[in-house]
Amino acid sequence: MEDLVKATEAKCRFVILSYKRRSEIYGVCSVSSVLNRDHKMYGKKHLFDGTEETCWNSEQGKPQWILIRFGQSVSIKEVNIMFQGGFVGQDCSFRSFDDKKNVLESFPFYPTDINYLQK
Secondary structure, three states: OOOOOOOOOOOEEEEEEOOOOEEEEEEEEEEOOOHHHOHHHHOHHHHOOOOOOOOOOOOOOOOOOEEEEEOOOOOOOOOOEOOOOOOOOOOEEEEEEOOOOOEEEEEEEOOOOOOOOEO
């Protein structure tokens, strides 16, 4: 895995694990909504806080999304995601964009309605 540089506008920390070493990269995270606008209880900071006791909660209804902007080009090999049981996404995909917001790639995924880490 190539060396990763920390972006200057760091808001979220991502730990990149490989069989050789552990690296960190920083990115800027945005979300579509926060349940009842209660950022302290349900905000995006809970996406990456490393505890299963908290989570990001979006409003209901309209399509929800998480956007992560890295300060450099990155290669993502694996994503782990956990939904609360009963609140799993129905039409999910990972997408990569260029600087002009054009979709470069889109990968659908089909999460299970369980409260376990999924790869």
